[in-house]
Amino acid sequence: MPYLNKMEITNQIWKAIWISGLLGFLINIAIFMQVKYTTPLTNAISGTAKACIQTLLGWLYFGNEVSSMNFLGIVAVIGGSGWYSQIRYEAMKQKEAADEKQKADVEQAAGKS
Numbered sequence: 001m002p003y004l005n006k007m008e009i010t011n012q013i014w015k016a017i018w019i020s021g022l023l024g025f026l027i028n029i030a031i032f033m034q035v036k037y038t039t040p041l042t043n044a045i046s047g048t049a050k051a052c053i054q055t056l057l058g059w060l061y062f063g064n065e066v067s068s069m070n071f072l073g074i075v076a077v078i079g080g081s082g083w084y085s086q087i088r089y090e091a092m093k094q095k096e097a098a099d100e101k102q103k104a105d106v107e108q109a110a111g112k113s
Helices: 002-006 011-037 040-062 068-112
Strands: none
Touching: 011 040, 040 068
């Protein structure tokens, strides 16, 4: 690779390469765990919300240009993601309550026999 002879790769560059590789690996582990414990749809929604938040941070921190239509889309995505999270949370609580009731019914039926 002749281009490597022209470019000096310092220890600092190697550290940056290793750190970025490690962080990428950890992000993949987090995504696999998220899909395992939630749903692929939840993973897709959280990924979209993350991208919108990154766009907002770029706008606030670096002054990147965001049109009014882009801003409206960002607000819609973040609002929709929050609404989806609320619905999922309520569904999870209802399922936990139903599981607890079923468990209590089974224990009560076992006690009567």
